Amino acid sequence: MATYGIGRVVERTLEGRARGGEHSLRPLLFLGALWFCLFFALLFLVVLVATTLLDGAARLDLRLFTEFPASAPERAGARPAILGSLWVILATAIMAIPLGIAAAVHLEEFSNQKNWFNRFIEVNIQNLAAIPSIVYGMLTLSALALLGIANKNMVWVGALALAMLILPVIIIATREALRAVPLEIRQGSLALGATPLQTTLRNTLPAAIPGIATGTILALSRALGEAAPLLLLGGLVYLTFDPNGFASGYTTMPIQIFNWTGRPQDGFHELAAATSILLLVLLVAMNAVAIVIRNKFQKRW
Amino acid sequence: MVIHTAVRTGASLPDRPYGQLECEHVDVYYGSFRAVTDVSLPFGIHEVTALIGPSGCGKSTLLRSLNRMNDLIDGARVDGRVTFMGEDIYGKRVDAIEVRRRIGMVFQKPNPFPKSIYDNIAYGPRVNGMRVDDMGDLVEEALTKAALWDEVKDKLKQSALGLSGGQQQRLCIARTIAVKPDVILMDEPCSALDPIATAKIEDLMHELRDEYTIVIVTHNMQQAARVADRTAFFTAQVDETSGDRTGVLVEFGKTAQIFENPQDQRTEDYISGRFG
Numbered sequence: 001m002a003t004y005g006i007g008r009v010v011e012r013t014l015e016g017r018a019r020g021g022e023h024s025l026r027p028l029l030f031l032g033a034l035w036f037c038l039f040f041a042l043l044f045l046v047v048l049v050a051t052t053l054l055d056g057a058a059r060l061d062l063r064l065f066t067e068f069p070a071s072a073p074e075r076a077g078a079r080p081a082i083l084g085s086l087w088v089i090l091a092t093a094i095m096a097i098p099l100g101i102a103a104a105v106h107l108e109e110f111s112n113q114k115n116w117f118n119r120f121i122e123v124n125i126q127n128l129a130a131i132p133s134i135v136y137g138m139l140t141l142s143a144l145a146l147l148g149i150a151n152k153n154m155v156w157v158g159a160l161a162l163a164m165l166i167l168p169v170i171i172i173a174t175r176e177a178l179r180a181v182p183l184e185i186r187q188g189s190l191a192l193g194a195t196p197l198q199t200t201l202r203n204t205l206p207a208a209i210p211g212i213a214t215g216t217i218l219a220l221s222r223a224l225g226e227a228a229p230l231l232l233l234g235g236l237v238y239l240t241f242d243p244n245g246f247a248s249g250y251t252t253m254p255i256q257i258f259n260w261t262g263r264p265q266d267g268f269h270e271l272a273a274a275t276s277i278l279l280l281v282l283l284v285a286m287n288a289v290a291i292v293i294r295n296k297f298q299k300r301w
Numbered sequence: 302m303v304i305h306t307a308v309r310t311g312a313s314l315p316d317r318p319y320g321q322l323e324c325e326h327v328d329v330y331y332g333s334f335r336a337v338t339d340v341s342l343p344f345g346i347h348e349v350t351a352l353i354g355p356s357g358c359g360k361s362t363l364l365r366s367l368n369r370m371n372d373l374i375d376g377a378r379v380d381g382r383v384t385f386m387g388e389d390i391y392g393k394r395v396d397a398i399e400v401r402r403r404i405g406m407v408f409q410k411p412n413p414f415p416k417s418i419y420d421n422i423a424y425g426p427r428v429n430g431m432r433v434d435d436m437g438d439l440v441e442e443a444l445t446k447a448a449l450w451d452e453v454k455d456k457l458k459q460s461a462l463g464l465s466g467g468q469q470q471r472l473c474i475a476r477t478i479a480v481k482p483d484v485i486l487m488d489e490p491c492s493a494l495d496p497i498a499t500a501k502i503e504d505l506m507h508e509l510r511d512e513y514t515i516v517i518v519t520h521n522m523q524q525a526a527r528v529a530d531r532t533a534f535f536t537a538q539v540d541e542t543s544g545d546r547t548g549v550l551v552e553f554g555k556t557a558q559i560f561e562n563p564q565d566q567r568t569e570d571y572i573s574g575r576f577g
Contacts, residue, residue, distance in 0.1 A: 071559065114375070121540050128562070182412070184408060184410060184412035185412055185414060187408065187412070188408065188412040188473065188476075189424070190401060191368070191405060191406040191408075191477070192401070192405065192428065192429075192476065192477065192479055192480055193399065193401045193402025193425065193428065193429050194424075194425075194428040194429075195398055195428070201429075202428065203414055203423070203424075206415075207414075207415050250413055267330060
């Protein structure tokens, strides 16, 4: 009797599922649509990567790293652009990371969050993160004009624009990393007689470093792939020497790619594709490092 | 394990405690809300004082006002006087940092720092700039006093987050001891622990009583009866006109008296399980 009762209940439930459940037409259609969207997005990526690889593989040799740009594609390489990218990213990191972390620490740990001015800043940092990169190029350009600096093609000038571009991203990532550190950790530190500054520097900030590192690396990889503001700041030059300092002239990989794609000869298009592969590998490597850091240190309490 | 003496009673405990830490007509506000009203209470030197009472009666709030941890909450304010060795800890020239060093605190949830066991203990002395001849000795001493040394002596460099909950809580007690405070405040230190870990912490309190003044907030009346020399019973009083709830001190006395011979009907009702 009892068994029969339970059996009936189960039967009815299963039947109910079958009518509007996961094997009926509508959910299957929806699932199919989702898979199609995913497929479509992946298709673009695969085509893009595959054509770039096919075009550029032939020129992905040592010459790309050792040669300077030249009028004949077979003698040309991206050496100054590669070095330039490294210099610019280094300068960007030096400017943006300390400033971004310090700003985030102030906003998260010390400022009064109820103060209207601080809330105004907070909203605007979110806005800044969404501003098109070329605007930062224009901003830097007008700042240089005000300062009367005529020579724009310097590593630190490009880095300044990129630093402003990624500063909001670093601030937001750092704040989130700090917020993930439990309040109890801060209280424990303060209850031992540590000052708020000691608590931040010795406890909260070190605990947040994995999150900060992840966000910062992702931000730097965005800066590495950026061309627009640098084009505006005179990064598009024909360089026949190695960039060798923060005040040196420079060009970067994205700009070099932009330059070469605009040339009529096929050889330059191959070079552009080869440089794209290199840039792609660098970006994937940086993102991989960020992901490894995130996974390794994820949730320690 | 050493068998500890039970709660001190009768003759070994003076009738009036010598209050190392004392509340005098203390009100605690959060903004305009008065969480605790007019509490006067001495915490006897080298005694364990338990604060008991139903949820929302302000005992944790009161505890947090004893070492100015309430300062960290926006809008929290203390009226009246809290004196430590006769000095008002809310006085103008008093440094809250120094107050917290002298009056340590152990929290409800174990909160070890995401550092090694060694660094957890060494953290307090380091941030306080204490002159320490040999940090290793100090770490050993603190861990020994917290009855944790034997369990962790071979893994001092390992992360404190790998310890069990009970070990973590004893580590937090060791960390507090390491800065050599005079008073240790404990905010329901066993509520997140299993009975065995709880028993270890309770044993520990009996030992620590010889050197420190201890104030413990607990929801567990048996625990208060087991560890406390004196007990203060709080309840939430509802204002007839405004309907606001506020915590008030109902009765304070030796633990044996509170549990065996309560003077106030509300205490008796609570202890016999009739409310709360």
